[in-house]
Amino acid sequence: xxxxxxxxxxxxxxxxxxxxxxxxxxxxxxxxxxxxxxxxxxxxxxxxxxxxxxxxxxxxxxxxxxxxxxxxxxxxxxxxxxxxxxxxxxxxxxxxxxxxxxxxxxxxxxxxxxxxxxxxxxxxxxxxxxxxxxxxxxxxxxxxxxxxxxxxxxxxxxxxxxxxxxxxxxxxxxxxxxxxxxxxxxxxxxxxxxxxxxxxxxxxxxxxxxxxxxxxxxxxxxxxxxxxxxxxxxxxxxxxxxxxxxxxxxx
Amino acid sequence: xxxxxxxxxxxxxxxxxxxxxxxxxxxxxxxxxxxxxxxxxxxxxxxxxxxxxxxxxxxxxxxxxxxxxxxxxxxxxxxxxxxxxxxxxxxxxxxxxxxxxxxxxxxxxxxxxxxxxxxxxxxxxxxxxxxxxxxxxxxxxxxxxxxxxxxxxxxxxxxxxxxxxxxxxxxxxxxxxxxxxxxxxxxxxxxxxxxxxxxxxxxxxxxxxxxxxxxxxxxxxxxxxxxxxxxxxxxxxxxxxxxxxxxxxxx
DNA sequence: TGATCGATATGTCTTAGTTAAATGACAACC
DNA sequence: GGTTGTCATTTAACTAAGACATATCGATCA
Numbered sequence: 191x192x193x194x195x196x197x198x199x200x201x202x203x204x205x206x207x208x209x210x211x212x213x214x215x216x217x218x219x220x221x222x223x224x225x226x227x228x229x230x231x232x233x234x235x236x237x238x239x240x241x242x243x244x245x246x247x248x249x250x251x252x253x254x255x256x257x258x259x260x261x262x263x264x265x266x267x268x269x270x271x272x273x274x275x276x277x278x279x280x281x282x283x284x285x286x287x288x289x290x291x292x293x294x295x296x297x298x299x300x301x302x303x304x305x306x307x308x309x310x311x312x313x314x315x316x317x318x319x320x321x322x323x324x325x326x327x328x329x330x331x332x333x334x335x336x337x338x339x340x341x342x343x344x345x346x347x348x349x350x351x352x353x354x355x356x357x358x359x360x361x362x363x364x365x366x367x368x369x370x371x372x373x374x375x376x377x378x379x380x381x382x383x384x385x386x387x388x389x390x391x392x393x394x395x396x397x398x399x400x401x402x403x404x405x406x407x408x409x410x411x412x413x414x415x416x417x418x419x420x421x422x423x424x425x426x427x428x429x430x431x432x433x434x435x436x437x438x439x440x441x
Numbered sequence: 442x443x444x445x446x447x448x449x450x451x452x453x454x455x456x457x458x459x460x461x462x463x464x465x466x467x468x469x470x471x472x473x474x475x476x477x478x479x480x481x482x483x484x485x486x487x488x489x490x491x492x493x494x495x496x497x498x499x500x501x502x503x504x505x506x507x508x509x510x511x512x513x514x515x516x517x518x519x520x521x522x523x524x525x526x527x528x529x530x531x532x533x534x535x536x537x538x539x540x541x542x543x544x545x546x547x548x549x550x551x552x553x554x555x556x557x558x559x560x561x562x563x564x565x566x567x568x569x570x571x572x573x574x575x576x577x578x579x580x581x582x583x584x585x586x587x588x589x590x591x592x593x594x595x596x597x598x599x600x601x602x603x604x605x606x607x608x609x610x611x612x613x614x615x616x617x618x619x620x621x622x623x624x625x626x627x628x629x630x631x632x633x634x635x636x637x638x639x640x641x642x643x644x645x646x647x648x649x650x651x652x653x654x655x656x657x658x659x660x661x662x663x664x665x666x667x668x669x670x671x672x673x674x675x676x677x678x679x680x681x682x683x684x685x686x687x688x689x690x691x692x
Numbered sequence: 693t694g695a696t697c698g699a700t701a702t703g704t705c706t707t708a709g710t711t712a713a714a715t716g717a718c719a720a721c722c
Numbered sequence: 723g724g725t726t727g728t729c730a731t732t733t734a735a736c737t738a739a740g741a742c743a744t745a746t747c748g749a750t751c752a
Contacts, residue, residue, distance in 0.1 A: 264594045267680055272597040274590050289576075289583045291685065295590050317576045321568040324575045325540075328568075331582040332540045338589040339525050339546050343515045346523040346596050346641030350739070382700070390597030392740050397701060399739095411700080413748085429518055434542065601709075633730065643710050648731065664718085665729080 226323070229316060231307040236260075236299045243284050243297040252284045252310045258303030259379055263387065264295045273388040275337055276300075276361060279368050282330050288313050300379045340433070345390045348428065350399045353389045356428035358409060362421045363432050379415040403427075477574070480567060482558040487511075487550045494535050494548040503535045503561045509554030510630055514638065515546045524639040526588055527551075527612060530619050533581050539564050551630045591684070596641045599679070604640045605650045607679035609660060613672045614683050630666040654678075 233256070236242050242260060243249055260277035274295060277283055287293040288310035317324040337360075344356045358378065365376050386396040400416070403409050408423040409416050418424070425432065484507070487493050493511060494500055511528035525546060528534055538544040539561035568575040588611075595607045609629065616627050637647040651667070654660050659674040660667050669675070676683065 262590075264590055266594070266598060270598040272594040274593055285579075286583050286587060289580050290587065294587050294685070314572075314576060317572040317579075321565075321572060321575060324572060324579070325565060325568045328536075328575070328579050328582060329540050331579060331586065332537050335582065335586050335589065336537060336541065336545050338586065338593060339513075339515055342525055342589065342593050342596065343517070343523040345593065346638075347517060347521040387597075393700090394702090394741080395739055401701080414699090434545070632728095644730090645711080645732090646709050649709095652731090662730080 225316070225320060229308055229312050231309060234305045234307050236303040236305060238299055238301055240299045240303075241296055242299060242303070242305070243287065243293050243295075245293055245296045247287065248292045249284055249287050250310055252282070252288050252308040252313065254306040254308075255279050255281045255283065256304040256306055259300035260297050260303060261300060261384065261388075262295050262297050271387045272390065273384060275334070275341065276364070278364055278370070282327065284310065285327065285331060300384075336433075344428075350389065350391055350395060351402055352428050353391075354385065354396070354399045354403055355408065355424040355426075356430050357385065357388055358403075358416075358418050359421055359424035359428055359430055359432070362418050362424070374421065376418045377412070377415055378418065381414065382411075385416075476567075476571060480559055480563050482560060485556045485558050487554040487556060489550055489552055491550045491554075492547055493550060493554070493556070494538065494544050494546075496544055496547045498538065499543045500535055500538050501561055503533070503539050503559040503564065505557040505559070506530050506532045506534065507555040507557055510551035511548050511554060512551060512635065512639075513546050513548050522638045523641065524635060526585070526592065527615070529615055529621070533578065535561065536578065536582060551635075587684075595679075601640065601642055601646060601650045602653060603679050604642075605636065605647070605654055606659065606675040606677075607681050608636065608639055609654075609667075609669050610672055610675035610679055610681055610683070613669050613675070625672065627669045628663070628666055629669065632665065633662075636667075 231251075234253070236258070242253065245264065255277055257279050260283070262274040262277060262283075263271055264274060265271045277297060283297050284293070286295070340360070344353050348356060361378055362371065362376055365371050365378075370376065382396050382400065383393055385400065386393040389396060389399075391399070400409070400411060403424075404411060406423055406427070408420050408427070409418050411417075482502075485504070487509070493504065496515065506528055508530050511534070513525040513528060513534075514522055515525060516522045528548060534548050535544070537546070591611070595604050599607060612629055613622065613627055616622050616629075621627065633647050633651065634644055636651065637644040640647060640650075642650070651660070651662060654675075655662060657674055657678070659671050659678070660669050662668075
């Protein structure tokens, strides 16, 4: 996909890019809006299952997510896969490919997605001219690190049941923070294989573990995905307080 | 420790701060050097076992490591601990506490350390005035994320033996890149408890696993710590190619 | 109406890893 | 010289998770 991004992009500035929800835009710094709309290439639609960014790729683009779900993952040579984190609206992807030489992980769409596309070679220029956006990008990178810390703690030290409960509580909270939760319930578009590869378990054991969670009324498994029914049960099982709210500070 | 940093800091600008090895300094941009020496508070010595930064703390400081080892970790309420990553000379710590509200992990010294101390509330100012340093900081954050991705893959999907081999190969490579490796051998100041908490294993099983690695001639256990003897054996066992070199690009 | 396929479910057996408890080695300290 | 404390090591009993085989279930399509 990396080669046909340019042609697939719809060439108009998108009005609702996540970067525009950042603090400096709320302060109506108009020149930054103008710069951003120059920096921005347009929108891109990715279908379910698409590899938005591939490991080893030296993509010329940086993306923000307007809508849809994706996941970041890495694999070992023999095919064992580890899902690293999930990507939700408002997230930035491809920063590593922009700032380092190339991507060391892949990103795959879990649902149809709409992405905002940026040219990565303008990133240094963006840093030079718009330090508040640079600060926001650092905030995003720092938050990603914080999430990875949590996930690593979970995979390393929680039991299978705690891990599964933590995963869905974690996703629930993230989805809630971007307004994807209605009536305190949430559809998560995952296969059990995804869950297994996130938790570091076999698919069989994952199935048994999910069944336990379902028995307790925390969630229920559907056609293609699972529905979180009671987040409090998940929090109790995982012994997790939830992520602290970390409002992005003004620069 | 967070309260006595200010008094413990030796109040002179340090000449060999890691930030000064960054690209913009190599281009001799003198005003940046001047700004940095104003931004810098001085040096701090931390003894072995010291908690440099504590979870939940809202430290007023940001550190770069001049010398010594440390590790980042998180714990669950019941005491289970997960070591997230190791901190080596050249690394930046406390960014999360600067950019988010507070630290979500702790950092503890594994050996006597010398740190460079910065005031975190000047960070936005630094971003505004010195975008190339901002870019370097983003580079560091991105590299940390890349390392966490690798570690998560390892803990989630590698066997105990592969994980242990990976850990020491990983540390070896990082240490080599900052010139800490002599004669292709390296002393790593870890207890087996640290190794266990890094790999997500019990200390008993860690002991057995390390014994296997020792039998294969990859490493040997000493008084307080372990010596990496043959990195190639570790790489073979862990099926790891090593981190790609990712030179920090000029802005 | 089957036929086929991918995903989920479940039972049995095996194994990798845990827990607990005892022991040894070594250094620090009166 | 004896006491204490911290790590490392080893054993044995136990259990969580994996492997494999097989069954079910629901789409889709001829």
